[in-house]
Amino acid sequence: MTKLNVNGKQYDVDLPADTPLLWVLRDEIGLTGTKFGCGMALCGACTVHIDGQPGRACVTPISSLTNKKVITIEAIGADKVGKAVQTAWIDLNVPQCGYCQAGQIMSATALLKQKPKPTDADIEAAMTGNICRCGTYGRIRAAIKQAAGEKGATA
């Protein structure tokens, strides 16, 4: 039995210890906002926060999460920065298909919590692990700047 703390709630999970967090979130707990895209930490669609740091749920075994706090897209809006990022995403109509955007928002939020006024290089470094096949990168960049309070960020 593995104890997990997800979005402030405790869960007892009766699954093999090497089971990745992603499938526990999606199939067991029912939090499907965290997406499956590659299974190898290559695309960032499954990005969550683990003790405040961005992590890839698809390669994070639940055994590594004892005494750690997991936050997913479903709860990131409770965070001031997370909420600002979500608002900017909606305001600039960032998504196309939207499938990668939960991961994008989690990565962007982690960036802004660490660097409230990121440079373009900071943004690229923080977001390069998140693939968007629809190609919304320009609007993602603009939304991060808007969430950071920069004026004149446009899509």
Place this chain on the structure above:
Amino acid sequence: MNAPFDLKGAMAKNTTLPDTPFVIAKVSRRKFLQGASALGGLVLSVGFPASVRAADPPKYGADGMPHGWIDNPLVFVAIGEDGIVSIVCHRSEMGQGVRTGMPMIVADELEADWARVRVVQATGDEARYGNQDTDGSRSTRHFFMPMRRCGAAARQMLEAAAAARWKLPVGEVQAKNGEVVHTATGRRLGYGALAKAAARMPLPAPDAIRLKDPSQFRYIGTGTLKLVDAQDIATGKAQYGMDTRLPGMLYAVVARPQVYGGKVASFDAAAALKVPGVVRVVQIDATPGPPQFNPLGGVAVIARNTWAAMQGRNALKIVWDDGPNASYDSVAYRVTLEEAARKPGKVVRDEGDFTVAAAAAAKRITAEYYLPHLAHASMEPPAASARITQGKCEVWGCFQSPQAARDLVAKRLGMPVENVTVYVTLLGGGFGRKSKPDYGIEAAVLSKAMDGKPVKVVWTRDDDLHNDYFHTVSVEHLEAGVDAKGLPVAWLHRSVAPTIVSTFDANATREANWELGMGVINVPFAIPNIRIENPEAIAHTRIGWFRSVSNIPHAFAVQSFVAELAAAAGRDPKDFLLEVIGPARVVTPQMLGDTWNHGESPERYPVDTGRLRGVAELAAKEAGWGRSLSKGSGLGIAAHYSFVSYVAAVVEVAVDAKGEVTIPRVDIAIDCGATVNPDRVRAQMQGACVMGVSAATSGAITFKGGRAQQDNFHQYEVARMPAAPREIRVHIVPGDYSKPLGGVGEPGVPPVLPALCNAIFVATGKRIRQLPIGDQLRI
């Protein structure tokens, strides 16, 4: 446990319309608008190819698609007594914005208050909704007018109801933003209060429908509305095919044949069944003959969760019979294509006399281009769920063609089609892959094997890359005879590529008219001697539609070659391109040898070279064509006509001392006629630039031993933020709503690849003739 897929809370039941108080939708849906008779005469079998019987007069646009169009407000609109207007979107949302754009058209003509509009996703049911095959960049151009008529008819019924209530001539009342108003007395009634009476009003006759003057549009053309799904997407609530959850659900992954045409010889499931959580191992039979939209077959592992199913699949021991394509090898096949491209092939267009003109030309120039297979790699791999209860099957999935999913599930399970319901989730990208619902059929087969229990089939990324319906591979061979000024007077293009038709007809070895009509046969150039040839090519893998399809290789070759001719002539590439296009003129597609014209009427949609020139000139002007750039930088241009729209791109590239490519800026101009949601047109152009860059710089699926060699995004690289253009400036040519609309989802892609490589030539002097660029510029 979650309820079954539930779009908006308002529609939890097995119906596509809300069960909140509604009125209009309760009226018999058989009362179609008179004249909406596309339904009567055009009930075709679903799928491929969409042809009309030879005896029928040709039908174009939506009329030429299976089940045509429906414009009946009783089908698409429901108004609750609370004034909430529910509008059905019958096309699939995959990022193009159709769930915002299509209801917006209805809402505008209906004078609905957008804040009180709810969007309801249709199930797969073409007899009810009209054509649902969401591909070919068709949704807006085919349904703009039907959706306008639908909204206008509903508005007139509400006005009629208010006039009757007030005992006034209908001409004295007016619908406005969710209310009907009698201006003279200031009386007003909300749509909610009128809905019941409005539903009893007769449907306006087609010639009595009063469409708005476009100057009165409140949503169409403004680009100011937020996406209807943005809030759900940003908060993790949006539901994709991957996200369906049903009580007692089981999860499956499938080991499929890795070689096209292969099958299971034998398998041993003992170890798989010992994996904790694995419930059962089930063989899925392949469908005999070409794959069409059917499952490839294989061995499914069904488990309590997805991870257990994946672990179980790893433990399977399968002996495969690889079949006839086990030697498919991309390196060898390229040679095969090149050999075919260097010999005369079937002539598919012949104007003037290429041979004579080329022999008499001042100079002869030849070039050959190679483009590899591509995988769609939508961020959401294919996924679908199914359950069977009391002889009825429900399927949930990310389908571009839910009607095909429905028909094929019914056929596979031996059920009447009425007993199959297909719910359409959001699609986490589609790009043509999800127009083939093979994964939906897999889910249904596995649910049946589990006595109807709900089963979700998940494709992993390697499944997606190994068993895609791949974009074709091609060699494009061009020859030109040029005059003393370097202008082409003779043009030969041999296009050699396995055809998508091979997925439906194993004997097909030539490009179909609709593949040739994607920019090879219908080059709209002012060249007197043109010959287009199409030698044979045998398919050794499953080929399918990929966003913009054959336009990718054709435009890459044609637009690269024009730039090569410009360079040989010592001319400015933009001026030279305009000269090759020639003066503005309108030509019929038939004059260009194109019998297809993207399924559109040649009279309504002729090829207008003035519009092609227009986008090239606009993109060049906005890009500051001719501006001075630092060493290692360059601008490249390309223009292409596809999906009855005109797009030109100017790419600025910077190549550093190590040969690393960055793209500071793209200016892309589109003339697609008038627009419904210009914000989404911009988004589609932005996305097309990124997808074009991916295909040009890094994307390739290669085969060895019949097997695709790329497993995941470390081997099939798609553009990440730093590789994407730093700035994409979209320029939309203003349109006229009285003229036919063009496509948007696809036509942005084709010009991006050649514009990029033309820029690289200017920057470095290196001509890219094979894609992807990969390491070709590395020093």
